[in-house]
Amino acid sequence: xxxxxxxxxxxxxxxxxxxxxxxxxxxxxxxxxxxxxxxxxxxxxxxxxxxxxxxxxxxxxxxxxxxxxxxxxxxxxxxxxxxxxxxxxxxxxxxxxxxxxxxxxxxxxxxxxxxxxxxxxxxxxxxxxxxxxxxxxxxxxxxxxxxxxxxxxxxxxxxxxxxxxxxxxxxxxxxxxxxxxxxxxxxxxxxxxxxxxxxxxxxxxxxxxxxxxxxxxxxxxxxxxxxxxxxxxxxxxxxxxxxxxxxxxxxxxxxxxxxxxxxxxxxxxxxxxxxxxxxxxxxxxxxxxxxxxxxxxxxxxxxxxxxxxxxxxxxxxxxxxxxxxxxxxxxxxxxxxxxxxxxxxxxxxxxxxxxxxxxxxxxxxxxxxxxxxxxxxxxxxxxxxxx
Numbered sequence: 001x002x003x004x005x006x007x008x009x010x011x012x013x014x015x016x017x018x019x020x021x022x023x024x025x026x027x028x029x030x031x032x033x034x035x036x037x038x039x040x041x042x043x044x045x046x047x048x049x050x051x052x053x054x055x056x057x058x059x060x061x062x063x064x065x066x067x068x069x070x071x072x073x074x075x076x077x078x079x080x081x082x083x084x085x086x087x088x089x090x091x092x093x094x095x096x097x098x099x100x101x102x103x104x105x106x107x108x109x110x111x112x113x114x115x116x117x118x119x120x121x122x123x124x125x126x127x128x129x130x131x132x133x134x135x136x137x138x139x140x141x142x143x144x145x146x147x148x149x150x151x152x153x154x155x156x157x158x159x160x161x162x163x164x165x166x167x168x169x170x171x172x173x174x175x176x177x178x179x180x181x182x183x184x185x186x187x188x189x190x191x192x193x194x195x196x197x198x199x200x201x202x203x204x205x206x207x208x209x210x211x212x213x214x215x216x217x218x219x220x221x222x223x224x225x226x227x228x229x230x231x232x233x234x235x236x237x238x239x240x241x242x243x244x245x246x247x248x249x250x251x252x253x254x255x256x257x258x259x260x261x262x263x264x265x266x267x268x269x270x271x272x273x274x275x276x277x278x279x280x281x282x283x284x285x286x287x288x289x290x291x292x293x294x295x296x297x298x299x300x301x302x303x304x305x306x307x308x309x310x311x312x313x314x315x316x317x318x319x320x321x322x323x324x325x326x327x328x329x330x331x332x333x334x335x336x337x338x339x340x341x342x343x344x345x346x347x348x349x350x351x352x353x354x355x356x357x358x359x360x361x362x363x364x365x366x367x368x369x370x371x372x373x374x375x376x377x378x379x380x381x382x383x384x385x386x387x
Contacts (some may be wrong), residue, residue: 011106032377051266056309073105073128078178078211079223084136087146088216095141098134101211101223102195104152112163121161124201127152128180129382134193141188147198149215152225154206155236157312157366163199205235209365212315219317236366239264239384245371247301254373255297257305262290262351264311264364264383271334275324286322287311287364287385288335292351293344300343306352313362321354347352 012139082100089095107126117124133146151159180197208225237243242260249255266290267286269277311319321347324332331337335353344350358364364383370376 001112004069036261048302050075059245069296073107076104076127076208077104078104078129078208078225078384081222081223082134083213085145085146085149085213086215086218087133087141089142089144094216094218095144097134097141097144097146098136099213099221100132100148104129104132104208104211104225110359117163121163121201124203127160127161127200127202129179129193129200129211131198132193132195133184133188135188135190140190144184144185144216146184146213147196148200149213150216151199151212151316152208153203153210153212153314153316153365154202154235155209155366156206157314157316157383158206159316160200160202160206160208160327163201184288191327197323204373210314210316214315214317219361220313220317221330222314222362224322235380237379237381239382241381243379244296245369245379246376247305248303248372252300252372255295255298255299255301257301257371258294258296258380259305259369260292260294261367261381262292263365264289264385265334265387266385267334267355271332272324281357283360285360286316286335287319287356287358288332288334288353288365289356289383291369292349294349294378295344295346299347300345302337303306303341303350303352305350305369306338306354308372309354309367311356312365313356313358314365315359315362317358317362319356319358322357325353348372 078098078101079109080102082098085097085099087097105128107128109123109125111126125273129150129152131147131150133144135144153159154255179197184194184196209228211223211225212220212222225373240261242258245257245259247257263286267288269282269284269286271286287304289309289311291309295301306321309321313319332355335355338350338352350385355363364385366380367381367383368378370378
């Protein structure tokens with residue numbers, strides 16, 4: 001019998017969605033609890049969300065912090081067309097809203113000089129996303145926090161870290177947008193619009209390529225940022241560029257491998273009609289990533305190199321290879337099995353294809369692969385979709 005499952009750390013697509021949903025709901029409740037406790041006004045610079053990181057003032061000297069100033073923020077082009085979305089309230093009810101980025105700006109470390117950042121955020125660059133939210137439903141929204149669904153995605157396909165300031169407001173004259181001094185009101189009446197700001201931290205060199213919004217199991221929304229491509233910024237390799245990595249063979253010996261991406265192609269969900277897809281998976285679009293591997297080492301290597309490939313979408317969502325069990329069957333014609341299907345000898349090549357599922361409103365942005373040798377570093381390529 002044929003069956004399928006999503007391989008890797010993220011589990012099945014639908015299972016991953018439910019996990020994110022639970023985390024998002026817990027975060028929304030935390031944000032509302034903070035607001036109810038009277039600290040919501042102090043957290044409006046970057047209201048918390050799933051995976052976000054909080055930061056407190058450095059020495060508690062808010063007056064002195066306010067005297068510091070940084071260079072003016074640098075505008076980054078961002079699409080601003082409004083898109084219909086949903087926001088899931090505290091009763092797990094999806095409420096209709098309309099969202100639109102209003103501006104995106106790159107700040108500097110001096111903007112947050114009075115903030116004690118976590119070690120993993122030090123050296124990162126702050127980006128300030130100002131957005132509008134319109135209540136398009138009939139009733140008022142109680143403590144809406146759509147900022148928890150936004151992301152600013154870098155050239156490597158990874159969303160920036162959200163920053164949540166829990167104490168003093170930003171330094172006076174820091175260059176932060178005025179909207180970063182306020183948040184979405186506690187109640188948003190039907191038909192009303194409000195603006196708010198969210199701060200994201202990106203590694204140096206990771207230029208933004210998109211702003212995205214997701215809410216629970218809803219399809220992500222994507223707005224282009226910058227040129228929308230990112231190019232080879234932040235160490236991202238061009239599509240088709242060869243790079244070297246290292247795997248370990250069955251005897252735990254290192255084997256060097258030259259990796260050459262061949263194509264990223266869009267398919268149709270009908271291509272997988274022979275397999276037992278769930279209802280959520282049937283709404284997605286398959287993408288086929290084909291890569292050639294050349295054994296440049298001294299030992300035989302098992303051709304399972306594609307198993308760890310991770311495709312990242314424009315919205316910053318990861319997609320691991322879909323494992324389609326088809327014993328004795330023809331497999332997926334559009335994404336053939338590895339050839340050869342035997343050990344790869346020194347000097348030989350193997351071509352492999354993996355299937356990844358993305359939402360119809362999304363698209364591939366990058367893919368990452370790393371050898372399983374402890375010294376192998378992750379390699380990221382631009383995922384250019386071809387016919």
